[in-house]
Amino acid sequence: MSNSTDKPILLIVEDDRGLQSQLRWHFEQYETVFAENREEASTAVRKHEAAVVIQDLGLPPDEDGVEEGFRCVQDILRLAPHTKIIVMTGKTGHEHAVTAIGMGAYDYYQKPVDPNALDLIVQRAFHIHQLEAENRRLQEVQQQPLNGLITNDPAMLKICRTLEKIAPTNVTCCILGESGTGKEVMARAIHNLSPRAEQRFVAINCAAVPENLIESELFGYEKGAFTGAAKQTLGKIETANNGTLFLDEIGDMPLNLQAKLLRFLQERVIERLGGHKEVAVDVRVICATNQNLETMVAEGTFREDLYYRISEITVAIPPLRERCGDKVLLARHFKRRFAKEHNQIINDFTPEAISAIEAHNWPGNVREMENKIKRSVIMADSKMINCDDLGLRPSNELSLNLRQVRSEAEKAAITQALSMSDNNISTAAKLLGITRPTFYDLIKKYELKVAEH
Incomplete structure (x- = not known):
């Protein structure tokens, strides 16, 4: 988000006023924005869309603990998944810092603060954020093999x-x-x-x-x-x-x-x-x-x-339901387009919404998706689009279990080979490049009935 000074925005979540003053003075090359608690941090992220956040893990009302800090990390990443969060901990907080990184934080720094050392981490975080944004842009270009066409299928x-x-x-x-x-x-x-x-x-x-x-x-x-x-x-x-x-x-x-x-x-x-x-x-x-x-x-x-x-x-042209990986790809493309058109800040879809998009049959194809995503951008109450916004039912049908996918593909191949060979076991086995005993084992495994001639 642009600002009056056109400097990169650095959000600092810290309730120690003395440390705030020290960091404001040191980070003159950035537009520093401060928040003292989790609620203020969420508001600041919505307003300023800071690429980098320095966050103390000990936040009120839990200054001596880390649970409020963990919740703050989760809130920021839910609102802005690409934000680089640098968590600050006490000397004995290494384990907590590792936990925060497991939640999605970018890096950590142990107090007491050495501004010069912290400066290097912040510079690198801004650089990484910029590289990742450029990479996402290039990926989007690669996903447009022809002007106006979005696909990876x-x-x-x-x-x-x-x-x-x-x-x-x-x-x-x-x-x-x-x-x-x-x-x-x-x-x-x-x-x-x-x-x-x-x-x-x-x-x-x-x-x-x-x-x-x-x-x-x-x-x-x-x-x-x-x-x-x-x-x-x-x-x-x-x-x-x-x-x-x-x-x-x-x-x-x-x-x-x-x-x-x-x-x-x-x-x-x-x-x-x-x-x-x-x-x-x-x-x-x-x-x-x-x-x-x-x-x-x-x-x-x-x-x-x-x-x-x-x-x-x-x-x-194959229908959308038959295009491998294109459903979510197109959904995100339309999300970016309509968010820009309607001046909405939308980061992504919730995991449940992603599953619903993948599970939906899309009888109206790309045009139906375009309409649903436009509706969801307008209706969304947060930066994450959910199933209600899309007007889709949550789905538990999406399965990315590799064993299940392999089994279904194997069963389909056996059925097709039997059909092509008119139920001749030897010919079907040759088509699949396996031996007759192996073919019989697979028939038994999937409980298929074969009428041999």
């Missing part, structure tokens, strides 16, 4: 490589995925990586425009083409000339309009409604849908020739 990273390859070309591609998976984000990434990046990116949602208006929206119209057409109006296709046209939810495009779109994709010319002049348009076309176009072709609700024309390259 191997399947999504593979998709990113695909987009990088097709972006420089003019190939028409179709992005498939459930609603809210980020199809428009992908389309914009293709546009931004293409030679057309400086030109317009024009999007139209085919499902959001009434059927009787979508043709004029796409192709434009001449003056007097219909009642109310007071002037010549360019359509989305012509507006996107030299740029990129994104046809979202193309599966909802009316059949009669599909033929006209197909002609444009083949000839790259359009005719405005009420006009007789062909207009050449140079545009990159990207389509997207949450529907199964192959099924629609079979049912006769989507033109087969158009399907093949828009599917020169298809990219299938």
Whole structure:
């Protein structure tokens, strides 16, 4: 947090006024803020967001003990997990200092205070805090393989490589995925990586425009083409000339309009409604849908020739529930974004909230998460977002037990091998790279029933 002197803020939690004065005089290079008890310390952390805190473990009303000091360490780290706390103890307080470090404190110093020695510890703490903040920033950059896309999931990273390859070309591609998976984000990434990046990116949602208006929206119209057409109006296709046209939810495009779109994709010319002049348009076309176009072709609700024309390259985006590690990654990204937008100080999610985020199925995908995190940032009463803020039920279902994960993976692999080999034990064992006796042991272990031929 900025301050009037622009000096780094050093919070000192100490009730000895004489020592306060000594430390204030010595740490002139910092903006020193003082707190005399746990409550004042929590208030100061909320207000000043100090990167480094010097804290006496003996705080009132327990000056001779350490329990209040321990609670203060826990309070500060709960409010600001990245804060570097340097605890001060008496000569016999080594064991207590080690306990505080186990709670998350950065370092300790034994009284009596030698300001020069303490100065070195404080300087190093500020330096480490700065390095860690930069490392978090770089990690966030690495988690954006394409501008606007946040992921660590191997399947999504593979998709990113695909987009990088097709972006420089003019190939028409179709992005498939459930609603809210980020199809428009992908389309914009293709546009931004293409030679057309400086030109317009024009999007139209085919499902959001009434059927009787979508043709004029796409192709434009001449003056007097219909009642109310007071002037010549360019359509989305012509507006996107030299740029990129994104046809979202193309599966909802009316059949009669599909033929006209197909002609444009083949000839790259359009005719405005009420006009007789062909207009050449140079545009990159990207389509997207949450529907199964192959099924629609079979049912006769989507033109087969158009399907093949828009599917020169298809990219299938996995739903959020199938993306490994992306749930919490995205949650933290949205948390930072909305906290900044709404001027809220939010440090992180509670462990229970993290578990709830991981356990939730996210039927609305990234869009649902974006909405829930925005709500939670607004509703949060503290710097830690909890399950109530998110509107999610606490979950005990999340399991990171390695033995359980291995067992489930092993069982799934055996089941798949049996299915692929049509329950032939020898073939299944070979597929898994194990011997028949080992395979039988695993079948017995997981109580699987095998109908051998």
